[in-house]
Amino acid sequence: MNTDVVIVGAGPSGIFTALKLIEERPQTRIVMLEKGLPVERRHCPKDKTGHCMNCNPCNITTGFSGAGAFSDGKLSLSHEVGGDLPELIGATRAQDTIDIVDKIYLRFGADSHVEGAGGNPAARAIRLRAIQAGLKLVDCPIRHLGTEKAQELYAAIEKYLLDAGVDIRFRTECRDIVIENDACTGVVAVGPVGEERIDARSVIVATGRRGANWLEGLCTAHHIKHEPGPVDIGVRVEMRNEVIEDVNNVLYEGKLIGYPNPFRNKVRTFCQNPGGFVAQENYDGGLAVVNGHSFKERKSDNTNLAILCSHNFREPFNQPIAFAQNVGRLCNMLGDGHILVQRFGDILDGKRTWEKELARSNVRPTLPDAVAGDITSALPYRTMTSIVAFMLAVDKAIPGFASAETLLYAPELKFYSNRVSMDAEFNTNVAGLHCLGDSSGWTRGLMMASVMGYLMGERLASEL
Numbered sequence: 001m002n003t004d005v006v007i008v009g010a011g012p013s014g015i016f017t018a019l020k021l022i023e024e025r026p027q028t029r030i031v032m033l034e035k036g037l038p039v040e041r042r043h044c045p046k047d048k049t050g051h052c053m054n055c056n057p058c059n060i061t062t063g064f065s066g067a068g069a070f071s072d073g074k075l076s077l078s079h080e081v082g083g084d085l086p087e088l089i090g091a092t093r094a095q096d097t098i099d100i101v102d103k104i105y106l107r108f109g110a111d112s113h114v115e116g117a118g119g120n121p122a123a124r125a126i127r128l129r130a131i132q133a134g135l136k137l138v139d140c141p142i143r144h145l146g147t148e149k150a151q152e153l154y155a156a157i158e159k160y161l162l163d164a165g166v167d168i169r170f171r172t173e174c175r176d177i178v179i180e181n182d183a184c185t186g187v188v189a190v191g192p193v194g195e196e197r198i199d200a201r202s203v204i205v206a207t208g209r210r211g212a213n214w215l216e217g218l219c220t221a222h223h224i225k226h227e228p229g230p231v232d233i234g235v236r237v238e239m240r241n242e243v244i245e246d247v248n249n250v251l252y253e254g255k256l257i258g259y260p261n262p263f264r265n266k267v268r269t270f271c272q273n274p275g276g277f278v279a280q281e282n283y284d285g286g287l288a289v290v291n292g293h294s295f296k297e298r299k300s301d302n303t304n305l306a307i308l309c310s311h312n313f314r315e316p317f318n319q320p321i322a323f324a325q326n327v328g329r330l331c332n333m334l335g336d337g338h339i340l341v342q343r344f345g346d347i348l349d350g351k352r353t354w355e356k357e358l359a360r361s362n363v364r365p366t367l368p369d370a371v372a373g374d375i376t377s378a379l380p381y382r383t384m385t386s387i388v389a390f391m392l393a394v395d396k397a398i399p400g401f402a403s404a405e406t407l408l409y410a411p412e413l414k415f416y417s418n419r420v421s422m423d424a425e426f427n428t429n430v431a432g433l434h435c436l437g438d439s440s441g442w443t444r445g446l447m448m449a450s451v452m453g454y455l456m457g458e459r460l461a462s463e464l
């Protein structure tokens with residue numbers, strides 16, 4: 001088969017490539033390969049069974065809208081958040097495109113309310129406490145879609161693309177790309193009708209965190225220039241809403257960054273979910289990883305957020321994804337295949353947490369199948385020490401944050417470490433091949449992934 005553009009992955013970066021391209025050039029033939037299901041058919045059986053059924057592929061992370069469908073749907077409206085794309089395209093271009101893409105989200109039904117536009121006296125007071133604790137507070141207005149609204153919104157985009165003639169092939173996995181005379185001329189796909197080669201003028205790989213490992217293999221096999229980037233290893237922290245209420249109310253998401261002694265690795269808070277729920281994601285090979293989300297309507301008594309510690313590896317070992325996966329597997333091993341949970345006080349006391357002890361706290365875990373245990377036996381010393389020091393610093397800015405009952409779930413891992421070398425127009429060293437979104441290593445969130453897709457669509461439209 002022959003087409004103009006193949007997009008691998010129907011996450012935000014792939015979707016926005018198709019959306020911009022089809023709006024600019026409605027006659028363009030676009031084939032979109034997605035190994036998961038249409039957004040309206042994505043259901044996690046855990047809602048009914050109460051525990052993970054290890055679906056393959058996982059409905060939480062695959063399918064139309066990618067990891068975004070079941071995500072909290074927090075659109076970060078600042079170029080300072082969501083990855084390193086501004087390093088590639090410039091901060092002004094990144095911010096200008098965020099503003100354009102935000103309007104597209106509004107057009108498809110996003111809530112017009114923006115949370116956490118700081119600058120008021122309450123926000124200034126939080127910043128002052130952060131400064132006193134030696135932490136940086138990043139200003140970031142947030143448009144909160146909410147998990148259920150995000151699904152409706154992406155369903156509307158899916159319908160729009162299908163109506164516009166985009167050939168979206170669900171349950172179809174890209175196995176390889178085709179390289180001829182140093183240029184990418186197509187892909188090999190496997191779907192319900194079997195294996196097929198699809199030739200195209202441009203191939204866009206936008207496979208998300210889940211596809212980061214696969215893309216790294218592709219880079220090695222086809223000599224696509226890339227370099228190892230940082231990998232983030234950490235925990236998901238959960239506490240009663242009362243503890244962090246003023247940050248939730250004033251900023252919605254307090255983005256704090258520190259470089260705690262003795263290692264001075266970058267440690268940051270990420271993905272704060274007021275009234276939210278801790279969630280489990282499953283990666284290929286059965287790796288269970290913790291995450292979190294919050295609904296627009298249904299609220300819990302707790303707030304959860306990630307604390308991530310960045311690690312770099314270059315010499316002699318340069319496989320950060322493999323390192324993080326092994327840390328994750330160790331956590332899963334100690335949790336007998338489940339997410340581990342431990343109280344902060346037990347970590348300081350050097351003991352594991354027992355199941356019965358969880359019931360003694362004000363905070364009740366919102367991930368019911370997490371197993372009480374000892375995450376300090378699985379996380380590297382450097383990671384654990386940095387997280388403990390960071391939490392004690394955050395406690396000065398948010399009193400109660402590092403209380404004995406605060407829950408730490410592990411492993412929280414972010415696999416965006418393989419960074420594909422590209423120029424500001426997203427050209428790799430292989431003609432016709434472009435890599436976008438979280439799998440490219442340049443983005444880490446819905447908005448930045450969407451921005452990268454939008455710019456890719458604009459660029460393709462200008463050449464076709």
Ligand SMILES: Cc1cc2nc3c(=O)[nH]c(=O)nc-3n(C[C@H](O)[C@H](O)[C@H](O)COP(=O)(O)OP(=O)(O)OC[C@H]3O[C@@H](n4cnc5c(N)ncnc54)[C@H](O)[C@@H]3O)c2cc1C
Pocket residue numbers: 008009010011012013014033034035036061062063064065066067068069070071072073074075076082172173174175206207208209210211214271279281291292293436437438439443444445446447449
């Ligand atoms: C639980 C959760 C909560 C989150 N909350 C937020 C949030 O509130 N705010 C925020 O900004 N970000 C959030 N994120 C992160 C956000 O969802 C991602 O950064 C974003 O979706 C990345 O977009 P992407 O297009 O790069 O990749 P993805 O959204 O991951 O999409 C990639 C797609 O490619 C498909 N794919 C992979 N490999 C192949 C292949 N070989 N062939 C065919 N298809 C393939 C996958 O099935 C997937 O659908 C959250 C993520 C999770 C999991």
